[in-house]
Amino acid sequence: MDNRIKVLRAERDWSQQTLADKLGVSRQAVNAVERGKHDPSLQLAFDIASQFNLRIEEVFFPTTKSATEDKASA
Template identity: 80%
Template structure:
């Protein structure tokens, strides 16, 4: 799954650690999701969208084939 987490983080001026703290996960987890090496759980995806005050569809989108 593709995402725009890095873009949203930059707009807020947040580091990966700041985002991780807001989500209650490790910085490594944020890094893996942001680099598209790991897909978040559905709940975590909603939580990520929530902290950015965005719709989940604005943050995450399917890979094009």
């Protein structure tokens, strides 16, 4: 799953730690979700979207890589 978290944070001049504090999670958790290394739980996805006053669909979207590309990069 891809996301716009880094861009949204930058628009607000928030660090990963600032967002993490607002969400009640670790900075590492925000980093992992932001970089696409970890998909957030549904609750965390809603919480992240809420912090930006957006709908989930405005923050998260399907990865654009094809299944073949995913297997090749694994």
